[in-house]
Amino acid sequence: MSRDLSPLFAPRGVVVVGASSHPGKFGFVALHNLRAAGFAGPVLATNRDGGELLGAPVYPSIDDLPADVDLDLAFVCTPAAANPDVLRACARRGIRAAFIASAGYGEAGEEGRRVQDELVALADELGIVLAGPNGQGVVSTPVGLCAQIVAPYPPRGSIGIASQSGNFVSSFMNLAVATGVGISRAVSAGNAAAVGIADYLEWFADDPETRVGLAYVEGLVDGRDFARRLRAVTERMPVVLVKGGATAGGQRAAASHTGALASDDRVFDGVCRQAGAVRAGSIEEAFEAAATFATQPAPPGGRVAILTTAGGWGVVTADAVHRSSLTLLPLPDDLRAAIDEKLPPRWSRNNPIDFAGAETRDTIPEVLDLVTAHPDVDAVVMLGLGIQSNQARLMREGRYFPDHGLERIVGYHERQDDRFARAAAEASDRTGKPVLIATELAVADPDNAGPAAVRDTGRVCYPSADRAVRALAQLWDDARHRRRRAGGPDAA
Amino acid sequence: MTAPGPTAGRTLAEDDSAALLAEFGIPVAPATRCADPDAAVEAADAIGYPVVAKLVGDAIAHKTERGLVRLSLRDPDAVRDAATALLAASTPADGEVAVLVAPMLRGARELVAGVVRDPQFGPCVMIGLGGVLTEALADVAFVPVPLDALDAAEAIESLTAQALLGPVRGEPAVDRDALTAVLLGLGALAEARPDVVSVDVNPLIVVDGRPVAVDALVEVDA
Structure with a gap:
């Protein structure tokens, strides 16, 4: 049974404690972000001055808040010394969760740690969910909650984020904005004094809005407890982890070579492998993995087909597949024969399926459908999307546009790339198999009709084939881990 | 790469170490x-x-x-x-x-296995490529204890040099079930003997596809 964090992630109303009229102060920013993101419930504020701020009524203290407003969450910006009284007032008022943005706790030396321990004990005694302290805030898109002192407010989606670094919450959410793959809940755990990463992940696993957990961890207090709980969470939802400080040398007093080799990094690798969590090496990789879990179905196996409009892309993608846990499917005879019906003989007639420029108007969606639907194909990586729209852009921006038939051909290319991206999403939805699209145009020209349409289908347009293959392998590793533990065909 | 550090406990003689491994079903060379x-x-x-x-x-x-x-x-x-x-x-x-x-047992492949108690995550079993180059290669994987056969198999699968576990130089592929059994035995040892600080099985020579411990070092609480 996970700890009930619904007052934090789904409060009926929020009060900003220690709101400020100075737009450079946290107490203003928090109120601004809450109001600007359009939280559906009431937003009130307290400070000594009273009055009104950004349209929110301001009261001198928590005890002065009107009794007929349902409030579950206090966002606390007051100095550490004031916070025990704030918590007591919250409890009197029936406020069930407090996000403590204030600093001056465990991060600030021994005295801070003592004050933090006292605050945790008080919150426990009062029955208040204590998030933070020293955290940047909490986001919950299903209720329009942006109770944080940083940007951005991300699009709605199904990734649940918990991070021991507030800045990485922002990084993940920036990547959500960039890819269009959204967030369900996000929390900066701050010092994680009372509610830790495992608590958040457990709640996400029970949360119908969240499909995948994404966490940044450092300095775990009890590694064995974390590993045990992580394992239970991954049984219910995929989890992607990034660990900070993983390369620090271990201090194991042991006469053995085994001890000498047991670095934090390698042991944590083992913890994640056993728990079935995806361990990512960087923030971008972690987000991409989580975004893939959130937007692609689990592959039924590890056999990959590569579709490409040019040879070199297919070759390097095949290399990436060989380096991963995936396998490059030898092209089945019946599939080769079926594609022969669609393409003149200069296509590769093997996997990678290289059209070699032989495609005509309908070839790409038709072959994509054939390949994705084939029972031996478990997943598809598609390359070359947007190449014609890239040329179209050069024409559109060139001096000859719109004459010489350019307007017509530009429109055609853009419609085609849009159509191919949608065909990929549809083929994936229809077959329940992952179809990943990779092109550097995702970052080189995000407005290109190809990547733009991929985003519009709610999926990630991967900036390189390597990254698409890595994400697909993570998807497959997770699926295989589940299947083996369910006694499935890949049981080792 | 760090060399083995100062000992936290005392070591058992090789034959006593081997006898302890044998108790947990790990094949050891007779001596x-x-x-x-x-x-x-x-x-x-x-x-x-x-x-x-x-x-x-x-x-x-x-x-x-x-x-x-x-x-x-x-x-x-x-x-x-x-x-x-x-x-x-x-x-x-x-x-x-x-x-x-x-x-004198012969095999083209030398593996390494062991047990260590991690300060964060508790006892862990290790498997990797062994011999004198173990620490330079550092192709090893850890699994927290307790572990099951799937955990062990996935740790073995995670080693980089998978080709070395297949058929090599006229020798058959490594018997993965036998190797899994070694890891499970080490896990059982770590659970049954909390006084064991660390175990080194290096090398674990692959003889006709089957792993055999030809040297062992067990360290126990002083």
């Missing part, structure tokens, strides 16, 4: 403890040549580094000379010592 060169020759005659001779004692942890292992001894004279030299190489700090005589 005879001999008090003097005559006994060593007698043991070698019984085992059949070639043999290996090593100096053993509770306080002897890293034999190879000290030159206390003599390989490929092909006749009684070689065994006698080696045993004499090994006993002469012991120092007062080694305490009571003896010569261990064992068959």
Whole structure:
């Protein structure tokens, strides 16, 4: 049974404690972000001055808040010394969760740690969910909650984020904005004094809005407890982890070579492998993995087909597949024969399926459908999307546009790339198999009709084939881990 | 890469370490403890040549580094000379010592396995590529204890040099079930014996596809 964090992630109303009229102060920013993101419930504020701020009524203290407003969450910006009284007032008022943005706790030396321990004990005694302290805030898109002192407010989606670094919450959410793959809940755990990463992940696993957990961890207090709980969470939802400080040398007093080799990094690798969590090496990789879990179905196996409009892309993608846990499917005879019906003989007639420029108007969606639907194909990586729209852009921006038939051909290319991206999403939805699209145009020209349409289908347009293959392998590793533990065909 | 650090406990002699591994079902090369060169020759005659001779004692942890292992001894004279030299190489700090005589097992592949107690995550079992280059290669994987057969199999699968686990130089592929059993045995040992600080099985030689421990070092709480 996970700890009930619904007052934090789904409060009926929020009060900003220690709101400020100075737009450079946290107490203003928090109120601004809450109001600007359009939280559906009431937003009130307290400070000594009273009055009104950004349209929110301001009261001198928590005890002065009107009794007929349902409030579950206090966002606390007051100095550490004031916070025990704030918590007591919250409890009197029936406020069930407090996000403590204030600093001056465990991060600030021994005295801070003592004050933090006292605050945790008080919150426990009062029955208040204590998030933070020293955290940047909490986001919950299903209720329009942006109770944080940083940007951005991300699009709605199904990734649940918990991070021991507030800045990485922002990084993940920036990547959500960039890819269009959204967030369900996000929390900066701050010092994680009372509610830790495992608590958040457990709640996400029970949360119908969240499909995948994404966490940044450092300095775990009890590694064995974390590993045990992580394992239970991954049984219910995929989890992607990034660990900070993983390369620090271990201090194991042991006469053995085994001890000498047991670095934090390698042991944590083992913890994640056993728990079935995806361990990512960087923030971008972690987000991409989580975004893939959130937007692609689990592959039924590890056999990959590569579709490409040019040879070199297919070759390097095949290399990436060989380096991963995936396998490059030898092209089945019946599939080769079926594609022969669609393409003149200069296509590769093997996997990678290289059209070699032989495609005509309908070839790409038709072959994509054939390949994705084939029972031996478990997943598809598609390359070359947007190449014609890239040329179209050069024409559109060139001096000859719109004459010489350019307007017509530009429109055609853009419609085609849009159509191919949608065909990929549809083929994936229809077959329940992952179809990943990779092109550097995702970052080189995000407005290109190809990547733009991929985003519009709610999926990630991967900036390189390597990254698409890595994400697909993570998807497959997770699926295989589940299947083996369910006694499935890949049981080792 | 860090070398083995100062010990937190005391080490068991190689044959005592091997006996403990055998209790947990880990295949170990048979060895005879001999008090003097005559006994060593007698043991070698019984085992059949070639043999290996090593100096053993509770306080002897890293034999190879000290030159206390003599390989490929092909006749009684070689065994006698080696045993004499090994006993002469012991120092007062080694305490009571003896010569261990064992068959010279051959395999193109040397693996390493072990147990360590991680300060964060508790006891972990290790598997990797072994021999004298273990630490330089660092192709190893850890699994927290307790572990099941799937955990062990996935750890083995996560090693980079998978080709070395397949058929190599006329030798069959490594029997993954047998290797999994070694990891499960080490896990069981770590659970049953909380006084065991660490275990090194290096090398774990692959003989006809099956892993056999030919050297073992168990460290227990002082």
